Amino acid sequence: MCGATEGGLSLDGVNVAKEAVIQGQVLRGSEPVPNAYVRLLDRTGEFTAEVPTSATGHFRFFAGDGEWTLRTLAPQADPVDTRVVAATGSVAEVQVLVAG
């Protein structure tokens, strides 16, 4: 889960050593979903942040150390929850598949 995978979102300009990055891509089948919303929920399920996906379906959060849940909302799809662990100095790469 750690380390930017090939083809992932560029980390140019991000000081990874000081950040607990969670990033990834939302896909429907093999197609990127550009108009999805990804919510970052803390260990208690409380909302922390939310970002829309980019034109290529990518998203990124600067989280904190610990366990998080990503809740992904996309048009014509049920929400998808994905558990992820973030740690300062690493990049948690996540691929979210939505139905439909």
Next chain:
Amino acid sequence: MSRENSLVTAQWVEDNLDTDGIVLIEVDEDTTAYDKGHIKGAIKLDWTTDLQDQVRRDFVNKAQFEALLSERGVSNDDTVVLYGGNNNWFAAYAYWYFKLYGHQDVKLLDGGRKKWELDSRELTAELPTRAKTSYTATEQDASIRAFRDEVVAAIGTQNLVDVRSPDEYAGRLLAPAHLPQEQAQRAGHIPTAASVPWSKAANDDGTFKSDDELKDIYTEAGVDWTKDTIAYCRIGERSSHTWFVLKELLGQDNVKNYDGSWTEYGSLVGVPVALGDERGSADEGGN
């Protein structure tokens, strides 16, 4: 106010895209979102440059607000429909701001930009042109804006509603992860404040919960409906969302937004501060 007067659905907005006298305004935390695509005909307000004094920590004054809306082509008798990203945080902030300066007919698009996009409704990059107007604002409505002294006076006597996340309330965090880290000198919350994170009032798609659900949420958190209420967060935008719920959706009298919020209160010298998940008492700390 009521839900019918202050909130419109995405379908209502789509049905009224070409209706004269309705002005759509997008206000986002991410001030570049509009430029990538917006609802047809919508104009943009930038909360950092258009709505804030660029020297003092305060809002633009009445004359500046009048100049802004005149230049953007908004008339006093227009129906202003606000929407934005991040669950309408900054759109709700702008809504409260329009009310502060006396605009009569303001509405919020339920669910904001997110609901619009999740419905797969159309966005455009085309910029609208609007003829300049001669907008007249009123003096600020002091009945909906709280300042620090009345916040301190409200401890133990009025409802204080802290709408930040539980970790910010307890003092475990000064600012939520991912967001800009404007910070106070001290962490914690205003003693006796109830913790009701703004997110409790919204569904995942950004629309507001039903009036009955909302009443239950605040009642369970200890809000006394017979008392006046002040809502606060960190910089006053999430608490605008809660102000909208209490004042506009639930029709409570005497609800104020404390826009100084924790970045001001948590830096004040000598005021009481409570730590932990409990509300704390009125005689806690302080001088």
